[in-house]
Ligand code: ADP
């Protein structure tokens with residue numbers, strides 16, 4: 001870890017298998033940035049507890065996510081990889097943030113409003129989610145936080161909270177910057193909506209070839225025939241080509257769409273081949289990693305030591321500033 005570099009921090013909840021939206025929207029960014037920053041990447045297991053409430057599933061998901069990070073290209077020598085639950089100080093800081101935050105402010109959070117709109121029975125954890133996320137970010141002195149578009153507001157909440165704490169108690173926290181994917185659009189799922197586990201339109205990043213084939217070949221399209229000109233921007237298959245094709249392949253495909261030289265079946269077959277080209281090596285790597293969970297566990301323990309040390313230091317200052325350290 002090189003302390004002269006800026007600090008990058010990001011995390012994903014272990015709620016199930018990583019999908020193409022998580023990968024291109026968040027994980028790929030911090031993998032691509034890992035040589036430039038001092039990296040802290042974690043598994044947001046207690047955030048996942050708002051939905052994952054079964055011990056076996058939780059354990060499995062944690063190991064799976066860590067293996068996915070590594071298989072997708074996160075280099076252990078470059079990154080402090082840890083799980084959130086190992087840093088108890090985060091939850092202490094989350095409480096302090098709760099006490100300086102008003103209910104109406106949290107009621108304005110998009111994620112909470114969406115959950116309310118869907119009429120879900122919302123637990124307190126879901127409501128309070130942004131405060132725990134602010135603690136994750138601020139306790140590690142993060143400079144940049146690469147996340148998907150839907151998490152941008154949460155990083156803004158972390159900034160507001162840092163500002164508020166610093167104003168009330170004195171300077172403790174840096175202002176983190178969110179980093180978003182360039183075209184500012186969410187990755188679309190098989191139905192053209194934002195890809196999300198909640199919409200059942202995901203493509204798992206580490207799916208087997210057979211699973212990929214099943215999903216790709218059943219992507220809904222319109223009823224245009226092979227020779228009909230097609231608008232690539234209106235096609236769910238083409239939206240996925242944008243992620244997996246090279247720029248030459250993409251311009252050839254776009255031309256064939258417009259001229260009516262390609263049918264959806266062929267387009268899907270090409271998509272499947274280019275997905276498999278990217279996914280095969282990382283799928284194999286992940287399967288190898290999963291054969292040795294004790295390696296993953298020890299890596300997470302090592303990471304926790306480093307992340308904890310930083311968190312303890314920050315909390316020593318915070319306790320002084322709020323007055324609970326009476327020495
Ligand atoms: P989901 O919506 O499937 O439950 P998560 O909320 O667990 O996904 O998201 C994990 C990370 O992946 C977040 O940083 C999020 O912004 C990003 N992400 C998820 N879906 C997409 C998408 N469709 N496009 C871009 N980024 C996404």
Ligand code: TRP
Pocket residue numbers: 009010011012013044047132133136137145146147151154
């Ligand atoms: N809320 C993020 C998500 O749903 C996960 C997360 C928790 C996170 N704490 C974080 C991301 C801190 C970046 C920084 O994906």
